[in-house]
Amino acid sequence: MISRPIKEGFRGVGRHWGMALSSAIAVTITLTIISIFLVFSWHLRVFTKNIEYSMKIAVIVDEKYENEAAEEKIRSQIEQVEGVKAVEFSSKEAEFQYYLDQYDDAAMREVMAPFGDDNPMNDAFYVEVEDGDLIEVISSQIREIDGVEKVDYGGQTTVDVVSAMETIRRVGVIFVAALSILAIFLIQNTIKLTISARQDEITIMRNVGATNGFIRAPFVWEGMIIGFLGSLLPIALTIWGYMALYQHTQGIVFSALFNLEKPIPFSLYISGILALIGIVVGYIGSWLSVTKYLRWKR
Amino acid sequence: MIECTHVYKKYKNGTNALYDINISVEQGEFIYIIGPTGSGKSTLIKLLDGEEVPTKGVVKVVGIDVGSLRASQVPIYRRNIGVVFQDYRLLPTKTVFENITYALEVIKMKKPQVRARAKEVMGVVGLGEKGNAFPHELSGGQQQRVAIARAIANRPKVLIADEPTGNLDPGKSDEIMALLERINKRYGTTILMVTHDLTLVNKHRKRTVVLEHGHIVADLAEGGYVRHDQ
Numbered sequence: 001m002i003s004r005p006i007k008e009g010f011r012g013v014g015r016h017w018g019m020a021l022s023s024a025i026a027v028t029i030t031l032t033i034i035s036i037f038l039v040f041s042w043h044l045r046v047f048t049k050n051i052e053y054s055m056k057i058a059v060i061v062d063e064k065y066e067n068e069a070a071e072e073k074i075r076s077q078i079e080q081v082e083g084v085k086a087v088e089f090s091s092k093e094a095e096f097q098y099y100l101d102q103y104d105d106a107a108m109r110e111v112m113a114p115f116g117d118d119n120p121m122n123d124a125f126y127v128e129v130e131d132g133d134l135i136e137v138i139s140s141q142i143r144e145i146d147g148v149e150k151v152d153y154g155g156q157t158t159v160d161v162v163s164a165m166e167t168i169r170r171v172g173v174i175f176v177a178a179l180s181i182l183a184i185f186l187i188q189n190t191i192k193l194t195i196s197a198r199q200d201e202i203t204i205m206r207n208v209g210a211t212n213g214f215i216r217a218p219f220v221w222e223g224m225i226i227g228f229l230g231s232l233l234p235i236a237l238t239i240w241g242y243m244a245l246y247q248h249t250q251g252i253v254f255s256a257l258f259n260l261e262k263p264i265p266f267s268l269y270i271s272g273i274l275a276l277i278g279i280v281v282g283y284i285g286s287w288l289s290v291t292k293y294l295r296w297k298r
Numbered sequence: 299m300i301e302c303t304h305v306y307k308k309y310k311n312g313t314n315a316l317y318d319i320n321i322s323v324e325q326g327e328f329i330y331i332i333g334p335t336g337s338g339k340s341t342l343i344k345l346l347d348g349e350e351v352p353t354k355g356v357v358k359v360v361g362i363d364v365g366s367l368r369a370s371q372v373p374i375y376r377r378n379i380g381v382v383f384q385d386y387r388l389l390p391t392k393t394v395f396e397n398i399t400y401a402l403e404v405i406k407m408k409k410p411q412v413r414a415r416a417k418e419v420m421g422v423v424g425l426g427e428k429g430n431a432f433p434h435e436l437s438g439g440q441q442q443r444v445a446i447a448r449a450i451a452n453r454p455k456v457l458i459a460d461e462p463t464g465n466l467d468p469g470k471s472d473e474i475m476a477l478l479e480r481i482n483k484r485y486g487t488t489i490l491m492v493t494h495d496l497t498l499v500n501k502h503r504k505r506t507v508v509l510e511h512g513h514i515v516a517d518l519a520e521g522g523y524v525r526h527d528q
């Protein structure tokens with residue numbers, strides 16, 4: 001058996017189905033946008049992490065320092081720089097091989113191979129950093145070390161892209177918060193209508209001794225039901241849309257760095273979050289509405 | 299049962315509605331509050347049912363200082379009193395029986411008891427056959443009986459009525475009076491009834507408190523009232 005406030009809540013939705021529908025649509029629009037942002041910003045995080053992870057600083061050793069003792073000293077100095085996670089040595093031979101490997105064409109590789117006899121490459125260190133944001137600072141510190149000829153990293157563009165995406169993500173968070181507030185406001189107004197339609201009943205309830213909590217319950221349920229109904233379409237869109245996106249792209253966008261999450265369970269997590277946001281938004285909106293109405297009533 | 303001592307009421311907009319009201323009503327008493335329009339009768343009722351707070355003085359009902367109750371305590375307090383209004387205030391979408399049971403469900407009374415009480419009070423007000431009727435299918439007098447049945451269903455010690463016969467013709471008014479007297483006798487309910495109807499007051503004589511411009515100008519133990527401008 002369903003309890004009274006839930007039943008009354010459904011009845012409220014039915015009674016003002018026009019208003020309920022329009023605020024459910026508002027929730028739907030809000031949640032659809034929230035869904036896109038959630039999917040976007042989740043992947044942005046993963047992407048950012050991947051980029052940061054793959055961003056290594058290449059430290060080219062001065063020819064004059066290409067001996068074990070000097071290089072050991074350089075390595076230990078690099079390791080002491082704050083924010084350095086790992087240092088990896090790569091000999092000039094390995095460097096040249098890596099260079100050769102860049103050629104797809106076997107013939108070209110053969111042409112180039114003899115140059116390895118008078119190897120133009122230098123020994124190098126590859127430095128992994130703990131946080132992509134620190135890459136610039138760390139690079140300039142390493143540049144100061146004796147015996148370091150040159151320091152290279154993915155370049156300013158990569159850093160800029162990462163920070164731009166981070167900015168987009170932050171703006172997204174604010175945008176999502178603003179939309180949620182808008183949805184709360186719309187639900188609050190819908191519930192206000194239900195309240196004024198049931199004013200007589202509320203007066204009667206008060207006369208016969210119903211507590212505020214008792215009076216509030218059905219309205220709050222109504223709000224939560226509207227919020228939940230509003231989340232159904234966005235959930236369907238999310239699951240369907242994400243599946244389609246995943247199939248279309250084979251799970252890879254731009255580059256291997258940008259992997260899409262597997263649709264299951266990812267889209268289900270997002271759906272859960274959407275339903276929760278819908279219900280919470282409905283709860284807050286209706287709670288505010290009833291509380292405002294009851295506040296001055298004795 | 300009802301104790302007003304030096305009660306003043308001034309509304310937020312500055313209107314003075316009551317001045318130095320002193321009334322003491324014993325358990326089982328039946329009294330009228332009469333007076334011209336705007337004299338403060340409804341204001342007095344609102345102080346008694348906790349809807350308004352006295353500006354000064356103390357309002358005590360069934361031993362509770364009504365004015366000092368916190369808003370959240372007022373609903374619980376109201377379970378001690380029944381209130382009836384001129385406009386009946388029935389739920390139009392519920393049957394007579396449901397209107398009565400609703401008031402008991404709201405205060406979380408157990409189902410079987412709710413049904414028993416509803417049946418009982420429908421008998422008391424003489425509407426035992428009308429349980430399945432909707433309010434709009436009833437006459438004004440019958441609707442007021444339903445409202446009275448609902449008000450007494452929880453067996454309140456005090457029944458407060460604000461012009462319960464205000465919308466009824468004299469014949470129906472007499473019937474409502476007879477019903478209230480019956481309730482007063484049968485359950486020993488203290489009844490305080492506000493009315494405009496001097497014919498009624500003179501016919502069914504009871505203690506009568508007269509309000510004018512917010513002052514008590516008479517408190518007649520034997521009842522009956524003659525306008526002093528006549």
Ligand SMILES: Nc1ncnc2c1ncn2[C@@H]1O[C@H](COP(=O)(O)OP(=O)(O)OP(=O)(O)O)[C@@H](O)[C@H]1O
Binds near residue numbers: 336
């Ligand atoms: N909520 C309110 N806010 C401000 N003033 C009010 C309020 N309710 C009543 N009043 C004023 O208080 C005075 C007494 O009003 P009240 O309703 O108690 O009179 P009454 O005796 O019940 O009149 P009636 O016989 O017409 O019902 C009037 O001047 C009225 O305008």
Ligand SMILES: [Mg+2]
Binds near residue numbers: 339340341460
């Ligand atoms: Mg009045």
